[in-house]
Amino acid sequence: MIQTALTDLVYGFGVALEPHNLMWCFIGVLVGNLVGVLPGMGPMATMSILLPLTFGIPPVGAVLMLAGIFYGSQYGGAICSILLNLPCHPPHAVTCLDGFPLTQQGRGGAALGITVISSFVGASWGILEMIFLAPVLVVAALEFGPGEICSLMLLGLLAGSTLARGSPLKGIAMTICGLLIGLVGSDVETGTPRFTFGIPDLLDGVEIVALGLGLFGIAEFMKSVNRLSEVDTRYTNVTLRDLRPTRDEFRRSVPAMLRGTLIGSLCALIPGTGPTIASFISYATEKKISKTPEKFGTGMIEGVACPEASTHSSVQGDFIPTMSLGIPGDAVMALILGALTIHGVMPGPQLISAHPDIFWGLVASFWIGNIILVILNVPMIGLWVKLLTIPYKYLYPSAVFLVAIGVYSSGNSMFSVGEVVLVGIVGFVLLQLGFHPAPMLLGFVLGPRLEENFRRAMLISRGDLWVFLKHPISAVFVGLCVLLIAMQIFVRLRTPKVLPIETALRAER
Amino acid sequence: LGPTYAKKRDYLAGGLVTLLGVGVTFNSLTYSLGTLVHMGPGMFPMILGTALTFVGILILGTAVTGAPSENEHPLLDRQEWFAWACILAGPILFIILGKLFGLVAASFACVFVPALGDRTATLKSSVTLAAGVTLFGVLLFSCLLKMPLPLFQIDF
Numbered sequence: 001m002i003q004t005a006l007t008d009l010v011y012g013f014g015v016a017l018e019p020h021n022l023m024w025c026f027i028g029v030l031v032g033n034l035v036g037v038l039p040g041m042g043p044m045a046t047m048s049i050l051l052p053l054t055f056g057i058p059p060v061g062a063v064l065m066l067a068g069i070f071y072g073s074q075y076g077g078a079i080c081s082i083l084l085n086l087p088c089h090p091p092h093a094v095t096c097l098d099g100f101p102l103t104q105q106g107r108g109g110a111a112l113g114i115t116v117i118s119s120f121v122g123a124s125w126g127i128l129e130m131i132f133l134a135p136v137l138v139v140a141a142l143e144f145g146p147g148e149i150c151s152l153m154l155l156g157l158l159a160g161s162t163l164a165r166g167s168p169l170k171g172i173a174m175t176i177c178g179l180l181i182g183l184v185g186s187d188v189e190t191g192t193p194r195f196t197f198g199i200p201d202l203l204d205g206v207e208i209v210a211l212g213l214g215l216f217g218i219a220e221f222m223k224s225v226n227r228l229s230e231v232d233t234r235y236t237n238v239t240l241r242d243l244r245p246t247r248d249e250f251r252r253s254v255p256a257m258l259r260g261t262l263i264g265s266l267c268a269l270i271p272g273t274g275p276t277i278a279s280f281i282s283y284a285t286e287k288k289i290s291k292t293p294e295k296f297g298t299g300m301i302e303g304v305a306c307p308e309a310s311t312h313s314s315v316q317g318d319f320i321p322t323m324s325l326g327i328p329g330d331a332v333m334a335l336i337l338g339a340l341t342i343h344g345v346m347p348g349p350q351l352i353s354a355h356p357d358i359f360w361g362l363v364a365s366f367w368i369g370n371i372i373l374v375i376l377n378v379p380m381i382g383l384w385v386k387l388l389t390i391p392y393k394y395l396y397p398s399a400v401f402l403v404a405i406g407v408y409s410s411g412n413s414m415f416s417v418g419e420v421v422l423v424g425i426v427g428f429v430l431l432q433l434g435f436h437p438a439p440m441l442l443g444f445v446l447g448p449r450l451e452e453n454f455r456r457a458m459l460i461s462r463g464d465l466w467v468f469l470k471h472p473i474s475a476v477f478v479g480l481c482v483l484l485i486a487m488q489i490f491v492r493l494r495t496p497k498v499l500p501i502e503t504a505l506r507a508e509r
Numbered sequence: 510l511g512p513t514y515a516k517k518r519d520y521l522a523g524g525l526v527t528l529l530g531v532g533v534t535f536n537s538l539t540y541s542l543g544t545l546v547h548m549g550p551g552m553f554p555m556i557l558g559t560a561l562t563f564v565g566i567l568i569l570g571t572a573v574t575g576a577p578s579e580n581e582h583p584l585l586d587r588q589e590w591f592a593w594a595c596i597l598a599g600p601i602l603f604i605i606l607g608k609l610f611g612l613v614a615a616s617f618a619c620v621f622v623p624a625l626g627d628r629t630a631t632l633k634s635s636v637t638l639a640a641g642v643t644l645f646g647v648l649l650f651s652c653l654l655k656m657p658l659p660l661f662q663i664d665f
Contacts, residue, residue, distance in 0.1 A: 053654065169568050173526045176561045180533060180554065187550035192540055194550055218596065225592040226628050397624035397635075398642045400596060404603040404619050405646060409656055414604045421600050428593070433522040451553045463545030492571075 005131050012360030015060060016368055024061035025365045028068020029373050035069070036076020037384050039086050040224050040392045041399065043073040047335050048212035049402045051342075052410035059343035060357050064365045066339055070332050071123065071315050071366070074275070075373045078115045078308055079384055083108055083238070091275035091311040094283040098296060098303030105299050109242025109381075110249055114301055115308045116377050118257045120370055122309035125261045126268065126316025127366045133269075134324040134352065134359070141325050141349035146456035147467050151477035153450050156327040158481050161439040163273050168488045170435045178440035181206055182447020189455070201415040208338040209410040211444055214423025215437040216331075217403040221396045222428045238385050243378060245301070253305035256286055264310030268317020274330040275311040275318070282310035316366060323351060323359055327446070331438035334445040341445075519572035527565030534558030595626030611662040612651060616643040 015021060031050070035041040047069050054062035077089030082099035095115070102111040144152070157179075161171030184195045185205035196202040245253070260282045267278035286306040287296045296303050321327050326347035328334040337347045345355055352359045377384065407416045427437050461467035469475045537558055543549030599619045607615035621639035624630050650656045 167568075167571075169564060169571065170522065173561065173564045173568065176557050176564065177529070180557055180561070183554055183557075187540075190541075190550050192550040194540060194554065195536065218600070221623075222589075222593050222596050225596060225626055226589050393624070393627035393630055393634075394638055396596070396627075397599070397620045397638060400599040400623040401603075401616055401619045401642050401646060404600040405616070405650055405656075408603075408607070408658070409650065409654070412657055414607060417600050417604050421597055424600075425597065433518055433525070435522065454553065455548050458545050458548060465545070 005135070008356065008360050009131060009364060011356065012362075012364035013367075015357045015361035016064065016364035020057075021061050021064055021361065021365070022368070024057065024065040025068050025369050026372060028065035029072035029075075029369045030376065032069035032072020032074075033076040033373060033376055033384065034387065036073035036089065037079050037387045038076075038390060038395060039080055039084065039388070040220075040395060042089065042216060042220065043070050044212060044216035044331060044335065045220065045399065045403070046073070047332070048209050048216065049406035051209050051212075051335070051339055052406055054339065055342070055410070059340065059345050059355075060361050062339060062343060063336065063358055063362055064369075066336055067319070067362060067365070068369050070336075071312070071369060072373060074311060074315055075116070075119055075377055076384065078119070079112060079377075079381075080388065082111050082115065082304070083385065084388060091279050091315075092308075093276070094279050094307045095304055097283070098298075098300045101297070101299035102301065102304065107249075107299070107301075109238045110245040111301065111304045112238065112381065113243035113245050113378075114249065114253050114305050116243070116374055118253065118260065118305045118309040119312040120374055121257050122261045122264055122312030122314075123316050123366065123370045125265055126313040127363060127370075129265050129268070129313075129317050130320050130323075130366075131363055134320050137320065137324040138349045138352050144349065144473065145471070146453040146460065147471055148474045148477070150450065150453045150457050151468050151474045151481070152325065152327060153446055153453070155477045155481050155484075156321070156329070157439075157443060157446060157450075158484055159270065159273075160329060160442045162484060162488055163270070163277065166434065166436045171439045174430070174435050174437065174439040175443040178443025178445075179447040179450065180443075181211065181440070182444045183451065188448070188452060201413070206444070207407070207410055207416045207419060208335070208342070208441075208444065209407050210416045210419035211423055212331075212335055212441060213403045213407055214420045215427040215440065217399065218420060218424025219427030219431055219437065221400060222424070223431055224392070225396060239382055240379055243381060249301045253301050256302035256306040257309045259286065259289075260306035260309030261313045263306075264313030265317050267310070268314040268320065268329075273314075274332075275314045278310040278314035279307035283307045319362070322347075323362070325349060326351065326449075328442060331441040334442045338445050519568060523565050523567075523569030523572055525565075526568055527562055530558050530560070530562030530565050532558075533561060589626075592626030592628075596623045599623040607658060609662075609664060612656070612658045612660050613643060613647060614661075615658075616646045 016025065031046060032043060035043060035046045047066050050069065051066065054065060073089070074091065077092040078095055078099075080086050080089065081092040081095040083103055085096050085100040085103075099108070099111050099115075102108055157175050158172070161175040162168035180195070182205070184202055186193050186203050193203055263282040263285060264275070264278040267273045267281065283303060283306060286302055287293050290296065290300070290302065292300075318329050318333055321329055322333040322337060326337065326349065328337050340347050340358075345351065345358065403420060404417055407420050408414065410416060430437060457467060467474075468478050534555055537551045537554035540551030540554070541549035542551045542555065545552075599622050602618040602622055603615045606618050617639045620642045621635050624635035624638050647660060651658075651660055
């Protein structure tokens with residue numbers, strides 16, 4: 001097995017090192033790092049803006065670039081958290097707790113250095129996990145019939161909506177709304193237009209770019225306008241020399257790094273628990289097993305190394321269910337799946353065998369991208385830190401323009417720009433009502449496939465709904481769904497015990 | 510005042526979801542339902558609509574029974590109507606001006622108006638920003654990526 005994996009990996013490096021693919025990967029991580037550093041900009045909006053621009057290039061390059069934006073932004077986000085104490089990227093919110101005190105003590109550079117090392121260690125492990133686990137999952141998944149796929153999707157959607165941030169009920173409501181938005185347009189089997197309200201432009205369905213940019217672009221800008229105060233740039237004078245941790249700092253962070261990596265890779269395997277949850281759990285664990293838990297929050301280097309390593313290992317691990325089963329764990333992965341579909345690549349277990357260039361090229365590009373990121377972040381740290389001083393008042397108007405022109409270029413129609421405005425308003429109202437928009441995108445991407453597989457399963461079983469329990473694999477998935485719901489009810493009935501760090505972070509947001 | 514607001518917000522949220530669910534369910538009845546074996550286009554939306562209604566009622570239920578939570582910020586704690594309107598006006602102006610006068614006018618307005626939404630923005634800073642971004646946009650999208658929207662046009 002190791003032999004085939006290595007052969008495939010060598011093939012992947014061949015794909016990823018082709019000059020144009022290397023270029024897309026480089027552009028991706030560069031842009032990702034950039035938006036990660038800038039406070040108030042997120043990878044979701046960036047990926048949605050750049051998605052239409054990838055229509056002209058081959059699918060491999062497109063996926064390498066979009067993935068690069070995602071993991072690149074994780075590197076940049078840590079800089080923003082440690083030096084400015086701004087938890088604007090959820091996975092790095094916990095890093096603020098110990099990263100910023102370190103900055104105040106003048107060790108911000110060392111924290112950044114440790115972050116880069118931890119990130120690379122975490123990411124490397126995540127990639128290894130992907131190389132060996134994804135093909136195994138595929139072998140199992142190829143046996144799945146429509147019934148199994150259906151219950152697996154149900155599990156993915158349920159996990160994605162209940163384990164993410166916010167109220168689980170509201171998450172489920174958002175997922176169902178997303179599924180419904182996914183149904184807009186002509187019905188695949190009969191051609192009947194559904195929920196189009198007589199508008200011919202809606203017959204092809206809602207544009208994924210318009211939905212993503214409305215929810216994660218316009219709605220986010222409206223939420224943060226005049227709210228992000230002037231950034232405190234007192235500590236943003238970091239040079240290459242400052243990055244070197246002391247021997248003691250390094251010695252203390254290595255075990256924390258490894259623990260974080262492990263926790264992150266485990267979290268990646270549970271659908272719905274992305275990097276944010278991984279970083280929370282790892283910080284809490286690190287604090288619990290530390291000999292000096294009371295010192296956490298005052299600038300412990302372990303409190304930086306552990307969550308950062310787990311974030312990165314879970315970011316890479318997130319790709320496993322997405323690429324091998326076609327079930328995205330969060331909104332970012334949903335967007336990448338959407339991009340694949342637009343490029344005519346069917347996501348699912350057959351992806352690795354049908355498009356080995358995409359899968360193995362992507363895996364190889366992770367290594368290359370992470371190395372590029374280390375090179376970008378270590379010698380050029382001064383430049384990234386300078387970027388932190390760009391005020392939000394110049395950023396968001398430029399971003400609004402990019403949103404408008406990006407969505408226009410996705411279909412060269414002004415109608416989709418109108419869609420963005422409408423989705424933006426709806427998304428903003430939903431944010432105000434305490435709904436998180438991420439599960440909506442998840443539902444939107446899976447909606448049509450869920451319906452198709454449900455119809456097929458019913459056709460095969462002659463309308464017998466018990467078919468989902470009769471097949472053992474499917475029954476396991478359904479059982480896990482029930483367990484998930486039971487767990488939520490249990491948590492709800494018990495007195496809410498919120499972790500102190502969680503309350504602290506919520507207050508900051 | 511805070512906690513009552515949070516509760517009110519959940520009432521609103523639950524009500525909205527329930528209403529949407531009922532709406533979808535009734536709308537799906539206008540398509541043919543078919544049977545479970547041969548599902549029509551209305552069956553899946555009807556299932557989803559029913560589920561949505563159920564979830565909406567559950568949200569309402571938790572709003573009634575649950576203790577008001579403190580760590581959620583209340584509904585519309587700081588209203589920035591002017592800034593919100595400016596941001597939304599950006600893409601809307603992009604549509605209108607893009608159709609009437611072409612890319613340059615559309616881009617300029619799409620940056621200039623949202624920029625005015627910031628409290629510290631001045632007319633001069635907004636014009637400078639808008640001009641810069643327009644130049645960048647024209648170079649990237651029109652010259653490099655060959656977007657079919659003409660730079661200048663008059664089309665009523």
